[in-house]
Every structure is written in C-alpha cells, then in structure tokens.
Amino acid sequence: MAARMCGIAGLIAAPDAPAPEPATLAALERALAHRGPDGSGHTAVGRVALVQTRLAIIDLAGGNQPLFAGSAALVGNGEIYNYRELRRDMPQTVFATQSDNEVPLHLWLRDGIDYTRTLRGMYALAIHERAGRTVTLSRDPFGIKPLYIAQTAAGLAFASEPQALLAAGIVPRALRPAARDELLQMQFTTGAETIFPGIRRVLPGETLLCGEGRVLEHRRLPAVPEGPPEEIDAATALARLDAALTESVDLHQRSDVPYGMFLSGGIDSTALLTLMARLNSTPVLAFTAGFDAPGAADERAAAATVAKALGAHHETLEVTEAMVWRHLPEIVACMDDPAADYAIIPTWFLARRARQDVKVVLSGEGGDEMFAGYGRYRSASRPWWRGGRVMRARGTFDRLDVLRARPVEWRDGIAAAEAQATAGGRTRLAAAQATDIADWLPHDLLLKLDRCLMAHAVEGRTPFLDPGVAAAAFRLPDALKVRGETGKWLLRQWLAANCPAARPFARKQGFTVPIGAWIAGVGDRLGKLVAAQPGVAEIADPARVAALFRHAAGRRAEFAAWHLLFYALWHRAHIEGLAPTGDVFETLAAK
Numbered sequence: 001m002a003a004r005m006c007g008i009a010g011l012i013a014a015p016d017a018p019a020p021e022p023a024t025l026a027a028l029e030r031a032l033a034h035r036g037p038d039g040s041g042h043t044a045v046g047r048v049a050l051v052q053t054r055l056a057i058i059d060l061a062g063g064n065q066p067l068f069a070g071s072a073a074l075v076g077n078g079e080i081y082n083y084r085e086l087r088r089d090m091p092q093t094v095f096a097t098q099s100d101n102e103v104p105l106h107l108w109l110r111d112g113i114d115y116t117r118t119l120r121g122m123y124a125l126a127i128h129e130r131a132g133r134t135v136t137l138s139r140d141p142f143g144i145k146p147l148y149i150a151q152t153a154a155g156l157a158f159a160s161e162p163q164a165l166l167a168a169g170i171v172p173r174a175l176r177p178a179a180r181d182e183l184l185q186m187q188f189t190t191g192a193e194t195i196f197p198g199i200r201r202v203l204p205g206e207t208l209l210c211g212e213g214r215v216l217e218h219r220r221l222p223a224v225p226e227g228p229p230e231e232i233d234a235a236t237a238l239a240r241l242d243a244a245l246t247e248s249v250d251l252h253q254r255s256d257v258p259y260g261m262f263l264s265g266g267i268d269s270t271a272l273l274t275l276m277a278r279l280n281s282t283p284v285l286a287f288t289a290g291f292d293a294p295g296a297a298d299e300r301a302a303a304a305t306v307a308k309a310l311g312a313h314h315e316t317l318e319v320t321e322a323m324v325w326r327h328l329p330e331i332v333a334c335m336d337d338p339a340a341d342y343a344i345i346p347t348w349f350l351a352r353r354a355r356q357d358v359k360v361v362l363s364g365e366g367g368d369e370m371f372a373g374y375g376r377y378r379s380a381s382r383p384w385w386r387g388g389r390v391m392r393a394r395g396t397f398d399r400l401d402v403l404r405a406r407p408v409e410w411r412d413g414i415a416a417a418e419a420q421a422t423a424g425g426r427t428r429l430a431a432a433q434a435t436d437i438a439d440w441l442p443h444d445l446l447l448k449l450d451r452c453l454m455a456h457a458v459e460g461r462t463p464f465l466d467p468g469v470a471a472a473a474f475r476l477p478d479a480l481k482v483r484g485e486t487g488k489w490l491l492r493q494w495l496a497a498n499c500p501a502a503r504p505f506a507r508k509q510g511f512t513v514p515i516g517a518w519i520a521g522v523g524d525r526l527g528k529l530v531a532a533q534p535g536v537a538e539i540a541d542p543a544r545v546a547a548l549f550r551h552a553a554g555r556r557a558e559f560a561a562w563h564l565l566f567y568a569l570w571h572r573a574h575i576e577g578l579a580p581t582g583d584v585f586e587t588l589a590a591k
Contacts, residue, residue, distance in 0.1 A: 007032025014213030143204030143442030155213030185395030190413030268367030516558025535571025
C-alpha cells in the first residue's frame with residue numbers, strides 16, 4: 001500500500017484565462033512542502049495542473065504521485081483503509097501499483113462522481129479527467145483531511161491549506177469579520193466559508209465536479225447515520241462495539257513505518273491503547289504530555305498506570321511555560337485556518353517529540369462526539385424546564401466589555417448546524433452530537449490535529465472516526481450513551497471489561513492547559529503587546545485588553561485573554577504576512 005500524508009494543490013483555468021503559470025505551481029508546492037518532505041510530483045495538461053508533496057508511509061519506493069489510469073490522473077492526501085477489500089471486488093481491474101490511492105482512481109473511472117461511497121478512510125482527493133477536462137475534488141465524510149478551494153476570475157484553485165493559496169498570490173490576504181467574531185466567541189469557525197474572503201472549505205463528505213474554471217456539480221456523503229435510536233440491548237451493543245472497534249484499530253495500524261499513539265489517560269485514548277495492545281505482538285509506543293504549572297491537570301500518572309497494565313512503552317513529555325512562550329508564534333502560525341483551542345500547545349509538542357521515533361500516531365479524536373462524552377450534551381438533551389441549555393449559548397467575550405462592538409451574529413453558523421442536526425427523528429442528545437460532528441469536530445479538533453502533526457511531518461489517524469464505528473455507536477439508545485451525569489456509558493462498560501486498571505467510571509479531571517496562570521504571570525507585559533497589535537487594536541479597547549491580561553486568572557478572563565493572544569499572533573502571521581521573529585514577546589514587539 002502506498003499511503004501518505006501529503007499536501008495537494010491545483011489550478012483549473014477558466015476558458016478565457018491563460019494556462020496555469022509554472023511560478024504559481026512552484027509557490028503552491030513550496031507552501032505545502034512541510035506536509036510532504038519525502039518528495040513531490042505534478043502534472044499539467046492544458047488548463048489543468050495538479051501538485052502533490054509526499055510524506056511516505058507505506059510502499060516507500062513505489063507511491064509517487066500523480067497516479068495515472070486511462071485518461072485520468074489523481075493526487076491524494078490520506079489513507080484508504082479498505083483498499084485491499086475494494087481491490088478484491090474489482091477482479092477485472094489491472095492495477096499498476098500497490099497504492100491505496102489507485103483504488104479510488106479506478107472507482108472513479110467506474111462510478112464517476114459517486115465513487116467515494118464505498119471508501120473507508122481519511123482523504124482529500126483530486127482526479128483530473130483529461131478528455132473531459134474536469135477535476136473531481138473529494139473530502140472524507142468526517143473531514144479528517146483538509147481541502148480548500150478559491151474561485152477567482154482566472155478560474156478555480158484548490159489546496160490542502162489556505163496559506164498555500166495566500167502564499168501563491170491566488171487570493172489576497174483579507175479578513176471576514178463574521179468569521180473573526182465566531183473565532184473570538186467560540187474558538188473556531190463554522191460552515192463552508194473560511195475567515196479569508198474568497199477561500200471556502202470543501203465540506204466533510206463533499207465531492208465537487210469542477211470544469212471550465214468553476215464548480216459544476218456537487219454531492220455529499222453523511223458522516224453518521226440518520227434516523228431515531230435503534231432498539232438494542234446492552235449486551236448486544238457491547239459485542240457489536242467490540243467488533244467494530246477492533247476492526248477499525250486493526251485497519252488504522254496498517255503501516256510500513258513505525259507508529260505509536262497519543263495517550264492522555266482518558267477514556268478514549270485508553271480504549272485505543274487497549275485495542276492496540278490486543279492486536280500487537282510487541283509493546284505499543286505511547287506518548288503523553290504534562291505541564292509544570294502548580295495545580296495544572298496532569299495526566300501523566302493516570303496514563304502511566306494504564307500503560308503499565310497494558311504493557312506499553314510509555315514516553316512522557318513535560319511542557320513548560322518557557323517552551324510555550326518560545327514556540328507559541330510558530331504553533332499559532334501553523335493554524336492558518338484558525339482554531340483558538342489551547343490543546344494546540346501540547347499537540348504540537350507531542351508531535352515534535354513523536355517524530356523522533358515514529359511517522360504515524362493514532363489519536364482518540366472523535367470519541368466524545370461519537371459516544372456522547374461532553375457535559376454540554378447532557379445539558380442540551382434536557383428540556384428547558386429541567387435545566388436544559390442550548391450549547392454555546394454564551395460567547396467568550398459576552399459581558400466582559402473588552403471589544404469595541406458586541407458581536408451579534410457570531411452564533412448564526414452553529415445555529416444552522418443545530419437546525420440541520422435535528423433531521424431524521426434524532427433525539428436531543430443525538431442532535432447535539434451531530435451538531436458537533438458537523439462543525440466543532442472538523443473545524444477545531446481535526447484541524448488542530450492535522451496542522452500540529454503536519455508541522456512535524458507526522459501522520460495522525462483517528463480510529464473512532466470510522467464508518468463501522470459510527471454504525472455501531474451513533475444510533476445507540478440515549479440510555480446506552482448517558483446514565484445520570486455519566487457520558488460515554490457503553491464505551492466505559494467496554495473499557496471496564498477490557499482494561500479494569502483504567503477505572504473508567506471513576507471521576508476524571510478534565511483536560512486543561514494552564515495557559516491562564518501563565519498569562520497572568522506575565523500579564524502586564526504581554527497585555528500591552530497584544531493590545532498594540534493591529535488586529536487587536538481595531539476591535540478592542542487597549543486599556544481594557546491590558547486590564548484583562550493583568551487579571552487573567554478567572555476562567556472566563558483566561559479564555560478571553562488566550563483568544564486575544566492567539567488572534568494577535570494569527571493575524572500577524574496570516575493577515576499581515578509576517579513570519580515569527582523569536583519568542584512570543586519578541587514576535588509581538590517586532591515592527
């Protein structure tokens with residue numbers, strides 16, 4: 001299997017525009033080189049050009065792209081996990097390589113725009129059909145792998161990251177205020193439109209047929225099944241879940257390079273390690289991050305307990321305040337599609353550490369969304385007269401009197417996702433999960449995982465985000481997801497039977513990064529620097545920003561200060577186009 005984490009890009013010129021310029025293609029390739037340091041490839045035919053940068057994972061010698069079959073060429077980013085099964089289902093097809101990505105190319109030749117329906121994996125694909133002069137763009141249903149498009153007068157451009165479209169000069173550096181307000185209030189942005197005017201996301205599960213320099217047609221596959229809760233008892237559900245999780249983790253471990261996993265000590269990553277230990281004959285390599293701040297939630301002890309019980313080789317990393325201030329500008333700079341999730345900090349450092357030993361890590365993203373783990377789901381599932389509350393009803397800056405103008409439409413995008421999530425007879429609980437799977441998951445958690453790992457050329461795999469797991473888990477009755485104040489009930493039951501050392505029903509300390517304490521410790525100095533940044537000065541009162549940073553110990557003030565710090569660094573990198581010039585203080589002080 002020639003699998004890869006890569007960067008892809010391309011240009012589809014309009015009929016009255018010149019063919020793609022080699023200089024533009026070279027700029028796209030340079031901007032995506034960090035995603036694929038092991039090689040690159042391109043093809044240009046007429047008014048269409050495709051670019052790919054390669055991170056080799058499997059079939060290291062034979063996986064170069066573009067891949068060709070008939071009159072079509074493909075560049076791809078990701079993994080097709082069921083490629084062997086799909087190849088067996090096409091006995092008459094002659095394959096030229098062992099590449100997993102060659103399978104969707106032949107499926108496209110057979111099925112056209114509906115070719116993704118049988119794919120099981122994480123992917124962003126571009127297929128150029130030379131005779132018809134069309135390009136088909138596709139993204140996996142959960143949005144694990146990113147893909148963006150930009151429509152201009154010259155035609156349609158696409159890339160794995162918005163920063164590549166900016167760096168190549170295809171789209172000017174500008175800001176969409178509505179998305180900025182979403183970012184400040186919720187820490188992520190929603191829907192197809194990005195924070196950059198003119199750049200939109202190919203949505204999770206979307207396939208676009210493009211030609212003549214524009215989108216001609218589109219399809220979309222759902223991430224999770226629709227319909228009301230199914231009727232199933234706990235014993236049957238547990239047996240089915242065990243089979244689905246085992247199959248998914250087994251598929252996600254296919255690799256010709258060393259792999260490991262991120263272990264937090266929580267339910268999701270512990271379940272993954274339990275399955276990996278079951279399926280591997282040698283100890284699994286597990287990585288855990290902790291913090292040096294007094295009173296900070298530190299998961300290293302809990303992770304060490306389960307690692308020892310499961311015979312894993314456990315590597316720990318301490319993230320210090322000095323490390324964060326030194327590297328925060330480059331951490332934020334990798335988040336070109338911004339998500340102000342402070343978990344980018346340990347994720348970036350873990351990826352840097354993991355790259356010393358592995359090129360692939362498995363991670364527990366999606367467990368809370370798939371099995372109903374968040375407390376906000378339990379609140380959203382109750383009617384208002386029993387204390388129920390709409391998710392994200394309050395924004396980070398509500399009642400803080402820091403911004404010059406109160407954001408008023410910041411919730412429109414998530415409200416649209418909430419309305420759509422209620423379709424098909426779903427319960428309140430399932431609708432809350434579906435809302436997060438539509439926006440929070442791809443535009444915060446998975447975006448964070450992709451950018452922070454690809455910054456170090458590490459591939460991240462998410463076994464909970466698999467069609468088989470979704471079929472086994474999403475339409476479970478509410479009572480098998482939540483019991484009282486305990487979420488992920490069925491997954492905890494499974495873990496209690498398979499790894500008792502995890503104590504899955506014990507009260508857990510929530511994951512936190514001590515960013516508030518760190519900000520408060522340097523608040524006077526840092527607040528003045530943040531307040532003076534052009535991106536912040538145009539939206540917030542400098543004196544109030546400085547005061548916020550001096551008193552960033554409270555939870556709401558902590559989040560607000562962090563969001564402004566993130567936004568100041570992000571704006572500097574991606575709107576002003578300035579590279580980091582040192583640590584956070586040196587970068588913010590630079591002119």
